[in-house]
Amino acid sequence: MPVSGIEPFLKWPGGKRWLSSVLSAVLQAELSGTYFEPFLGAGALFLAMRPKKAVLSDVNADLIEFLKTVKRYPELVVESVWRLSNSEECYYRVRGSVPRTRIGRAARFLYLNRTCWGGVYRLNKEGRFNVPFGNSGRIICNRDDVVLASTAFRTAKLSAADFEKTMAQAGTGDVIYADPPYTTRGAGNGFIRYNESLFRWEDQLRLAKVAREAAERQAFVAVSGLNHFEFIDLYPGWWVAEFERASNVGRDLQSRVRICEVVVFSRRPNADSIVTVQIGR
Numbered sequence: 001m002p003v004s005g006i007e008p009f010l011k012w013p014g015g016k017r018w019l020s021s022v023l024s025a026v027l028q029a030e031l032s033g034t035y036f037e038p039f040l041g042a043g044a045l046f047l048a049m050r051p052k053k054a055v056l057s058d059v060n061a062d063l064i065e066f067l068k069t070v071k072r073y074p075e076l077v078v079e080s081v082w083r084l085s086n087s088e089e090c091y092y093r094v095r096g097s098v099p100r101t102r103i104g105r106a107a108r109f110l111y112l113n114r115t116c117w118g119g120v121y122r123l124n125k126e127g128r129f130n131v132p133f134g135n136s137g138r139i140i141c142n143r144d145d146v147v148l149a150s151t152a153f154r155t156a157k158l159s160a161a162d163f164e165k166t167m168a169q170a171g172t173g174d175v176i177y178a179d180p181p182y183t184t185r186g187a188g189n190g191f192i193r194y195n196e197s198l199f200r201w202e203d204q205l206r207l208a209k210v211a212r213e214a215a216e217r218q219a220f221v222a223v224s225g226l227n228h229f230e231f232i233d234l235y236p237g238w239w240v241a242e243f244e245r246a247s248n249v250g251r252d253l254q255s256r257v258r259i260c261e262v263v264v265f266s267r268r269p270n271a272d273s274i275v276t277v278q279i280g281r
């Protein structure tokens, strides 16, 4: 019997909560082996799918250390966070702290993620977290959400790694979902320029090569990107589906725009819920 999905408890820029119910059904239909998610972030797709076997990774070592701790000690992490308040004074005190214990570091990570501006994770040149207070007024975290997610992560192998190392392990029956930071080759808007320092165009080319190699080993591969010919042209002969969402960059309704994103698939997906067209060779 399929298990029911869980919502991510972290806020993550570029997070796929909005796409997870449609896409998880598509990926589930292709999965008979291990599920791979090499750009994990808050893991919206993994949590929606809750596969029996999963290999999850992200280059953000603090995120992975945090998830490994939550996987083992969810209650202790939540209890530590509950001692803090969602106020500016508390935020800057926690931001300036350097906890010495594993639980303390995980509680700081969760607290900052839930109370900083936009869930952004950014370090300065000295490696210190430097995102301002978000003033969101939201509840910092819900115990049940964290505990439930920790049970899902228990069946997964988590590691801090570049995507290439993780994707190299996938083969027949496996599914890879790759959701990198979005970049295009030309000059883009501020969002793309900001991401360029994190994920350059050369990384997109490297990803396309590694994705093709995994598909040749008979893994089913899905890669998210902007609806832009430069991205889509990296995957000749694959299948593409469009998905529209409201941008969450602007805070008021007027400044929100509709953004069209795509997912490219290495084979035609075995699902009626989405429309795909084949990319020209």
Ligand SMILES: C[S@@+](CC[C@H](N)C(=O)[O-])C[C@H]1O[C@@H](n2cnc3c(N)ncnc32)[C@H](O)[C@@H]1O
Pocket: 012, 013, 014, 015, 016, 017, 038, 039, 040, 041, 042, 043, 044, 045, 057, 058, 059, 060, 161, 162, 163, 164, 179, 180, 181, 182, 198, 199, 203
């Ligand atoms: C768009 S986010 C993924 C969001 C995720 N799908 C979710 O639902 O929350 C992209 C992630 O890729 C990670 N990343 C950036 N460069 C990477 C690399 N070279 N290898 C692995 N992960 C990388 C970032 O740390 C970030 O967490």
